[in-house]
Amino acid sequence: MTEDKGGNKRSDGNEPHQHQAGSTTHREEDQWKYRPPYRIHEPGDQFEVKWRGKCHCGAVQYELSREKPLASKYCHCTTCQRMHGWAAIFHKTDVNFTRGHHDLGWYDPTARSTTHHLPCKVQCAYCRTPVMDEGRNMILLFPTLIEGINTPAGRAAFQPQCHMFYPQRVVDIRDGLPKFKGLSDQSPLVDEETGEEIPGSGPKEEEEGK
Template identity: 50%
Template sequence: MANNTQYGGDPLPDVGATYPSQNNQSKSGEDDWTKRPPYSIRSPEEFGPVKWRGKCQCGQVTYQLSRDRPLKSKFCHCRGCQVTHGAPFQWAAIFHKSDLAFTKGAEGLSFYSSTNDTQEYKLPTKVYCSYCRSPIMDEGRNVCLMFPQAIESADHDEHRQHWRETFEPECHIFYGKRVLDIPDGKPKWSGIDEQSDLLDEQGRKKE
C-alpha cells in the first residue's frame, strides 16, 4: 500500500496487488463499500463453513474466515509497517475479501488511507477497531491482509500447531529495510516478492 510521504514515512507496499479481484470493484464503487464483502451481511449458506475466527483486543470487533489457508503469508519489513505496527516487521496473511465476514462491530471500524491521507474509507486502507485501536486488516483493492495474531487458536497443542503451520510465512519482503537479521532459511526479497532481488540472511544480494 503506497504511503503518503509528507511526514517522512516510507511507502507502504501493496503486497496483494498481484492478486486478481473477485469483486469487479471500480474506484467509484467505494461509495458502496458497506454493501460488498467483507462488510456486507451474508447468510451462513452464502458464506460457507467457518474455518477460522478472529477478534480485536477488546472483543468489540469479531470476524470469521471461510478459507482453510491464506493465499500467502509474508513478513514485511518496510518502514511503514514497522511504524504503524510498532514492531520490527508485519506478519500478514492474504485472503480474498469474500473469505472474510464481520460478525460484530463492523459499524465500529476506523480507517486510515496513507495513499489518500484521509480517515475516510478510501482504498487502500488500514482498518482498526475504533475502541481499542487494534489493527484488523490492511484492505487493498483486490485482497485483504489479515494478521494471524488476531486469529484465534485453541489452547491445546494440536490445534496450536495447526494454526502455526497454516499461517507459516513463506518469505520476507522488503528485507533490505529490516531492523534485525532473521536467519530462518526463508526466501528474503529486497522489495516485493518475485519482483525484486533475493537477499541472503545478512541482506546481501544473492548472485
C-alpha cells in the same frame, strides 16, 4: 407534501423521511457496507467457518472460510514497521464480520488520511487494534488476531513463506525463509545476514520503460 397553518411542511408519508434517524440513506460513501469484505452474510449463505478472529476489546469479530491464506508474508518496509508487519492474504469473500464491522476505523497511508480509500489500514475504532489492510482486490489480514494462531495447526496454516523489503529491517531474522529486496517475486533475493542482494537471484526491481 402539505403545509399546516404555521407554514411548516408536513410529509404525507410518501417521501422518504431523510431527517429522521434510522432512515435509509443511499450515499456513495456508505456503499462499502454492502460489498465484501463488509457485507454481512445471511444464515443461508454458503460459509464454512475455519477460523475466527477478534480485536483486543472484542468489539470487532470475524470468521474466515478458507483453511489457509493464499499467502503469508512478513514485510519489513518502513510503513509496515510502524503499522503491522505480518499479513495473510485472503479473498474479500473469505471473511465475514460477525460483530463491529461498522465500528471500524480507516487509515490511508498513501494520503495519510482517515478515510476509507483503498488501499487502507483497518482498525477497531475502539481499542485501535490493527485488523487488516484492505487492498483493491484482496485483504491482508493480520494473523495475530486469530483464535488458535499459537497452536500447531494455527502456526502451520499461517506459516509465512518469505520476507519482503528485508534490507529495511530493524532486526535480522535468521529463519532460512527467502528474503526479497522489495516485493516478493518481483525483486531480487538478499542475504539474510547482510541484506546484500544475491547476484542473478531474481528480476530487477523496476523494468526499464515501465
